[in-house]
Amino acid sequence: MSSVVIEGVARQFDNHRALNDVSITIEQGEFFSLLGPSGCGKTTLLNIIAGFLSPNNGRVLIGGKDVTALPPYQRHIGMVFQNYALFPHLSVGDNVAFGLKVRKVSRSEQQRRVTEALKQVRLEGLAQRMPHQLSGGQQQRVAIARALAIEPQVLLLDEPLSNLDARLRKEMQDELRALQQRVGITTVLVTHDQEEALTLSDRIGILGQGELQQIGAPAALYRQPANRFVAEFVGQANLFHASAHNGLYQARDHFVVAGSALQLSAAQPASASSLLIVRPERVQFSSEPQQFTSNGSAASVKEVSFAGATLRLVCQLPGGGEIRVQPAEAHFSQLPAPGDRCYLHWQAADVIVLPAQERA
Numbered sequence: 001m002s003s004v005v006i007e008g009v010a011r012q013f014d015n016h017r018a019l020n021d022v023s024i025t026i027e028q029g030e031f032f033s034l035l036g037p038s039g040c041g042k043t044t045l046l047n048i049i050a051g052f053l054s055p056n057n058g059r060v061l062i063g064g065k066d067v068t069a070l071p072p073y074q075r076h077i078g079m080v081f082q083n084y085a086l087f088p089h090l091s092v093g094d095n096v097a098f099g100l101k102v103r104k105v106s107r108s109e110q111q112r113r114v115t116e117a118l119k120q121v122r123l124e125g126l127a128q129r130m131p132h133q134l135s136g137g138q139q140q141r142v143a144i145a146r147a148l149a150i151e152p153q154v155l156l157l158d159e160p161l162s163n164l165d166a167r168l169r170k171e172m173q174d175e176l177r178a179l180q181q182r183v184g185i186t187t188v189l190v191t192h193d194q195e196e197a198l199t200l201s202d203r204i205g206i207l208g209q210g211e212l213q214q215i216g217a218p219a220a221l222y223r224q225p226a227n228r229f230v231a232e233f234v235g236q237a238n239l240f241h242a243s244a245h246n247g248l249y250q251a252r253d254h255f256v257v258a259g260s261a262l263q264l265s266a267a268q269p270a271s272a273s274s275l276l277i278v279r280p281e282r283v284q285f286s287s288e289p290q291q292f293t294s295n296g297s298a299a300s301v302k303e304v305s306f307a308g309a310t311l312r313l314v315c316q317l318p319g320g321g322e323i324r325v326q327p328a329e330a331h332f333s334q335l336p337a338p339g340d341r342c343y344l345h346w347q348a349a350d351v352i353v354l355p356a357q358e359r360a
Contacts, residue, residue, distance in 0.1 A: 002063030002076070002153035002186055003028045004049060009058035011044055018044045019055070020210045026188060031180050033189045033197040036207035037233065043158060045207070046190045050156055051075050063153055073102075078147030079156045082163065084139050086131045092118070092142050093127030099150040117145040120183060122175075137168045141175070148183065155180075157189040161196065173199050194234055198222070206230050222279075228354060231277050237352075238283075238323050240264060240276040262317055265294040266351040275354040280326035282350040285313070286343045287336070296345035299323065301336045311335065315342060 004026040011019040019041045026032045034042040047053040049060055051072035059068040067075045078099075086095050093114050100110045118124055121141035131139055140160055147155055161169045161176075177200050180187050191197050197204050198218040206213040206221065206229070214226040225231035228239070240262075264276055290296065302322065303314035306329070313325040313336065325344060329335075336342065 003061075004032075004154055004186060004188065005061040005064075006045070006049070007059050007061070009045065009048060009055045009060070011041075011048065011053065011055050018210050019048075021058070022207075022210075022212050023058075024205055024212065024215065026186060028186055029184050031177070031187045031189070031200055031202045033191060033201040033204045034207060035191055035194060035197040035204050035233075036213075037192060040207040041210040042190045042192075042207050046156055046158055046188065049154075049188060050077055050079055076153040077156055078150055078152035078154070080140075080143045080147050080158065080160045082159045084143040084160075084163075086139060086142060086146075088131050090131075091127065092123065092129050092131070092134070095131065095142055096127075096146045096149050099146060103150065113149045113151070114145075117149040120148060120179060121145045135168075136164050137172050140164065140172060144176075144179070148185070153186065155185045155187045157187065159191055160189075162191075162193075169196075176200065198234070204234075206233065208233070223352070225277075225352065225354070228275060231352065231354065236280050236324055236326070238278045238280065240278070262297050262319060262321070263292075263294045264351060265348045266353050267348040268351070268353040277352040277354065278323075278346055278350055279352075280312075280324040281310075282346050283323065283325045283327075284345045285325050285327040285331070285336075286345070287340065288343065290343045290345065292343075292345060295348060295351070296343065299342050299344050301338055301340040301342055304336055304338060306335070315344060 006022060006024045009019055009022045010017070022045060034045060036042050044053060048055050051067070051070060055068065059066055061067065062075060062077070087098065090098070096114045096117050097110045100113060105113070114127065118127060121144050123138060123141055123145065126134070126138070131142070134142065143160065161172050164172060173196060189197070189200060201218055203215060203217055204221055205215045208229045214221060214230045221230060221234050225234065231237045266276060297317055299315040299317050301313060302316045305312040309329055310326050311329055311332070313327070315323050315325055317323060323344065
């Protein structure tokens with residue numbers, strides 16, 4: 001196991017700056033995810049860590065050693081690609097052993113490592129099968145076993161679950177996290193799937209437009225986003241542009257939403273031009289009439305989406321704005337329908353306050 005340190009890395013392709021002064025320290029044994037939308041630079045950064053690309057500026061250290069100028073095969077990394085890149089004409093065992101043969105590892109040691117790697121991914125007894133005889137999840141595990149067989153210091157994963165169906169993807173997320181914890185290897189995952197990153201990671205680095213927006217534990221990123229980009233990308237967010245409304249609450253800052261009569265009370269310090277955020281699952285939904293002085297409003301149901309254990313609602317506020325709500329399905333004896341009158345409420349502590357400059 002080794003740490004990975006990225007110092008001031010920048011990369012430009014023609015007139016496009018893919019990465020701009022990115023610095024990250026990934027601790028030994030950590031599961032770290034690079035999360036962001038398509039084109040944000042996360043795969044470029046992973047390829048720079050792996051050695052497939054060179055940065056225009058900055059450097060990469062693995063285990064305290066500067067590897068910026070080293071080719072991939074000298075970096076002691078294992079990599080799993082999005083399409084698995086298995087050799088169709090080789091058996092499972094020969095696929096796993098491929099990197100060992102290239103490194104001229106003895107035959108007996110190859111056999112030991114292949115057996116151990118297949119055991120780690122729970123594919124014992126399948127060494128003689130061909131890739132086409134395996135399910136997508138099994139093929140993905142063979143690719144991971146091949147990466148682990150060379151006993152790398154760091155495991156790099158480039159969207160390895162994106163080709164799986166939803167059910168199998170969830171199963172493989174659980175298996176991948178359990179495997180990483182058993183092996184204890186430093187792991188860097190690239191994904192655009194926020195749920196996947198939140199589920200798997202010890203920490204996450206959010207990339208946007210080639211720049212590092214925020215690093216933190218999954219819960220911290222969700223509850224305390226550094227800016228609007230992070231707030232909107234990690235989970236859903238109701239955004240309110242507010243103006244100060246003085247004299248109503250002494251203990252908390254109090255606001256009215258611009259363009260409507262909705263009043264918000266925030267437990268966090270804020271200014272008159274702050275951007276206020278409320279997560280949909282924090283909004284309490286009721287069909288019974290209620291009176292509100294703040295953080296609540298009568299509304300009407302506009303859209304209803306059934307999502308199993310939860311509902312996804314879009315509700316119309318009196319001032320013309322909309323708010324997304326995500327209540328538990330078990331809350332209802334009869335599901336709401338478009339046009340239904342409803343009453344919404346949330347706590348002051350559930351209002352996330354972003355700095356004034358994040359309004360734009």
